[in-house]
Amino acid sequence: MVETYARPRFGEPREPKTPVNPGNRFVRVIDAATGSHARAIGFLLVCALLLLLPGFFTIPPVDRDEARFAQATKQMVETGDYVDIRFQDDVRYKKPVGIYWLQSAAVHTASALGLPRAQLRIWVYRLPSLVGAIGAVLMTYWTALGFVTRRAAVLAALVMCASVLLGVEARLAKTDAVLLFTVVAAMGAMGRVYLAWQRGEDEAHPRWSYPAIFWTAIAVGILIKGPLILMFAALTIIVLAIQDRDASWLWRLRPLWGLMWVLVLVLPWFIAIFWRAGDAFFADSVGGDMLSKLGAQESHGAPPGVYLALFWITFWPGAPLAAMAAPAVWRARREPGAQYLLAWLIPSWIVFEAVLTKLPHYVLPLYPAIAILTAGAVERRVLSRSWLARGSAWWFAIPAAGSIIAVVGAVMLTRQPAFAAWPFIAASLIFGLFAWWLYDNNRAERSLLNALVAALMLAVVVYGLVLPSLTPLFPSVEIARALRNVRCVAPKAASAGYHEPSLVFLTGTSTLLTDGSGAADFLSQGSCRFAFIEQRSERSFVQRAEAIGLRYRVGSRIDGYNFSQGRAISIAIYRSEGSE
Template identity: 40%
Template sequence: MRAADFLDRLPETRRPVPWLVLLCLLLWLPGFFTIPAGDRDESRFAQASRQMVETHDYVRIRLGEVERNKKPAGIHWLQAGAVHALEAVGIPARTQIWAYRLPSLIGALIAVLATCLLGRALVGRRAAFLAAAMLAPCMVLLVETHIAKTDAALLATITIAMGLMGRAYLTPDSFTPRQAAAFWAVLGAGVLLKGPIAPMIPLLAGVTLSVMDRPAGGPWWRLSAPWLRALHAGWGIPLMVLCAAPWFVAIGIATEGRFFSEALGGDMLDKVSSGEEAHWGPPGMYTAIFGITAFPSAWIVLRSLPGSWADRMQAPVRFLLAWAVPTWLLFEAVATKLPHYTLPAFPALMLLGARWAMDPLRQAAPRWIAWLSVAALAGVAVGLPLLAGAAVFRVEGRFDPFAIAGVGAGIFLVWALLRMAGQAQWGRAALAGAILAIPLYACILEGVIPRIQAVWLSPRLAAQVAAVAPGLPARDFGVVGHHEPSLQFAMGGDIRLLRDGAAAADFLADAPGRIVAVNDRQEAAFRRAAADRGLTLRELGTVTGLNYVRGRWVAMSLFKVE
């Protein structure tokens, strides 16, 4: 069978799940096991989950000795459960970062499958398969599958909930109470993952649909919402609350209310009112970077938007727009900007793009959108491996063959897709984009990133400590000048994060057998403080690397007392 025939016939498959699972694994597994724990969020989440496993305290969330009152415990339960399951079958997983990434990978896979299976009611079987295949390679989702945190799992709950809501909207008379219960239960699970984000998406969509469906000429308060009755909100909302309430009650008691004051008053309000942790961005930023975050599928979605807006009176399109547009606008208005925040809108956008690609009567995009979409496709396909290669050369002074291979893969992807677009084979081009992204991503994720030794300072420092002091308890190791969570994950939550060189000298003097790592900026002060205390130091080696979070080179020297 010719490749073109295969691409044309694949959306017709009666068994979409195996094909989509295969596609997702080919896209996501490169780098999944080999990229070390990253700073800062991934290592924070993973280390907090590891401490749950070690302490068997599944209510409170702690990072080292500090309470982490930011997000609910749902993702930590999933990560701890993954570790327990792996260890139950004899796989030592507690110190392996990939074990904590499993819930992200599984959540992303569920989101892709839900887009296909639940999206059929909205755009048809063929377009739903194509939309799922377009979602799988989106760069922001690819990144989230490689990070042990909440957002890929959250996407799974939102996609399922919105797929069910779409069915209630289109066919309220056939929507069953069991489906309604599933809708509210999955939103309850979403609350346990990231608080109000999960129920906020259907709420925004529901308000938008109520306004759009308002009877012409009637008063503004008269709504037409038979789908709302089908969802049984009267008992559904209490069911959602019941799914999440036990842990919230328990954490409120365990922290004496600190969780709510810190999570709501600190974490959430800071994100809305100011750019938390220097992550501020202007309104419109997500739109500007959509060609990157949704690569390689963005160029199809961008072309579909004018036609989707023109078809907004069609109920399925209206629902998808009500899902995507208010969600997008809300996150554009929030001061804190991170690329994954708009991810809950991606399944809807992919369904709109796939519907347009599969429609033989599709409306052609304006020329400026067509040029913009091609520029986004080519810019990312070639620019991503070039950027990776430039980073390797800048940091380590060498040319990376995998980056060069990635450039070739990117050029071939652009050539192949533009050739299909020239023949108006948009469905084929959308599916080919997902498949041809596999070698491009593999070159970067498996070939380039794990091999940039300079940026993986924490695991190299932990390996050096293990080499010079095998079996050293974490509590007997102190560090000055590199307080990154990745070091806590590499060495354990009991390591001592010391303030300065004087504190490091005190740490060594307090008990025999201890080791400290001191950065180059504090080393002179540390040596003076050690001399003042009459300590004879023995240097055990130096590890130099780039702290990419702070953007500066660090030399960490190890010391013990003779």
């Protein structure tokens, strides 16, 4: 076999001499894509769109976080108030304003381009997440170029692009995909500065580009999700300073000018919200949200080790290779590149495992470091040949399990076997099987590329075909459709027993969330009023209606499943007498 790389140290990238496995079609595609930076970027853009777009436009609003973010943004657009953050009449101060500004810009742009009812299309609010996810993939490529060859950088970006966790976050209108973009940009810029110092490059003509990227990314990250981005940078710096017994390279980041630039970018809104709400924002975001995560916030508590267990799913299809790369990465831990990437990864991972509140997306900003370390081991052909190599079976196991779950879920919820998904299921299983059967240390790249195609087919199945068809999981869509079909003008609505944010987003900000008794009082206040009464609240509604002499009519009933609460629901639509 022709030797492909000269096995560079992490942080000393070299270009490949000859292509790997020239007879393999997928590998030939990579050969062509890595011929230049422009080709590599174009190739990654196409792959990102193929992997991230299935289901992007068709999956309904997802409760609860996505719908809350989207509704708060919708209220900003409706009121023209881009300082305060509210969900109906309640303040929403858990996160800063950055994501709401980005989503508002997306809504205004879509409206200006003539998209009808742009404010009610959830995919418009998801656009910042999609752009953030694609940006994170490209920034992973850019960051990796400082550590590995162009070919390995493309592989690292592909692994990141195909990861299950990024695929989920790219399709949700919330903060995490955009935060990932800012973290990778900041850590990539800091990594370039650190490696330049390690190599002893002359600082007679300092570069301002990397410090500018670093501090701008820090500022945007703070506006997106508060000071969390500072944790990744600070822990990395502390660990490197301890290992090197020297932190003089930090001056190359221009910290004084950088901090001033951060303050220029973030202070105006913080001053504006303090002027508007006093210390309520800081009390809710720092005390109510950030510090409460040290405990089991909102029943999301879990013991240490959960992220490591979830890693096998959330980082698939890169997880098997990451496990096989781990021994080689640890042996190379004193090399400058590996040292930096491990300093980015390990301290923050330990913090997340130690904190009681655990949600899968918290560790997403650490995945680019894993992807780059894994790609470096692949290009140097130093993957473990021990029992860890048996993990290659995971490339087939996930498509098999995911396909079974998708089909069974479709049958249980819709009584339909999802025949349209079966060809893609077959393709996913075939490519996953090839990735497993063809694996060996010298052809790891070929197996990974087969696994990436399996991931694409699985994304089409789960996101593109099955999830949008599971209408019982999205009862708010059916309720909103029923409300749009009424004949009276300007209908008003109340909901009892079903208070999901998606309902407010789809039926209007003025939708009243109440109980059965309150819904009866609401209907009594005029015509063209509708009450959505969940079955458990019907008794109190009827009792109150009889007590006040309310005349009403019963409309359709919507059966579904509230996955936020994990139970089946049945919602009846009541109309005040006189509405049509």
